[in-house]
Amino acid sequence: xxxxxxxxxxxxxxxxxAFVAKELIEKYGYTQEQAAEKLGTTQPAISQYxxxxxxxxxxxxxxxxxxxxxxxxxxxxxxVAKTKMTPEExxxxxxxxCKKLRKAGKIPKSRRRTKKK
Numbered sequence: 001x002x003x004x005x006x007x008x009x010x011x012x013x014x015x016x017x018a019f020v021a022k023e024l025i026e027k028y029g030y031t032q033e034q035a036a037e038k039l040g041t042t043q044p045a046i047s048q049y050x051x052x053x054x055x056x057x058x059x060x061x062x063x064x065x066x067x068x069x070x071x072x073x074x075x076x077x078x079x080v081a082k083t084k085m086t087p088e089e090x091x092x093x094x095x096x097x098c099k100k101l102r103k104a105g106k107i108p109k110s111r112r113r114t115k116k117k
Contacts (some may be wrong), residue, residue, distance in 0.1 A: 008098050008107060012069065015062075016097055017041065018049035019073030020080070020090075025050070028081040038080050040087030065106050072097045 017039055024030040024038065025046075032046040039046070048054040076093045079085045085093075101107045 004102070004107060005098070008101070009094075012065070012097065012101065012107075013094060014049070014054045015065075015069055016073055016076075016094060017045075018052075018054060019070050020077045021046045021049045023074055023077030024080060028077065030081070038085070038087060039090055061106065065101060068100060068104060068106070069097065072100065 020039060021032075021035045024035040025032065030038070032043045032050070036043045036046045045054065072093075076085075076090060079093070080090060098107075
């Protein structure tokens with residue numbers, strides 16, 4: 001059994017982080033190391049987000065969810081840059097994304113996986 005939180009963390013958290021990292025670096029002048037520290041991840045992960053090696057895999061409905069994820073990521077990046085949001089507070093912002101994706105009908109309420117025998 002895979003809960004919706006596990007599904008979302010696997011498929012949407014990397015995408016969300018990628019958009020936030022890109023905003024922090026391009027719009028707010030953060031370095032990759034500074035962005036990594038603020039997002040609670042590593043500089044190599046940020047590098048992979050920026051080069052699209054992370055963040056888009058496994059998202060079969062990428063085109064459908066991208067505008068919403070990108071908009072919420074821009075808001076989170078602004079909060080990180082202007083209010084000095086902590087990594088823990090950034091993690092909490094992901095819950096808002098989850099709720100909005102679910103409300104928009106972009107993800108299932110629960111995900112079930114059958115066990116392999």
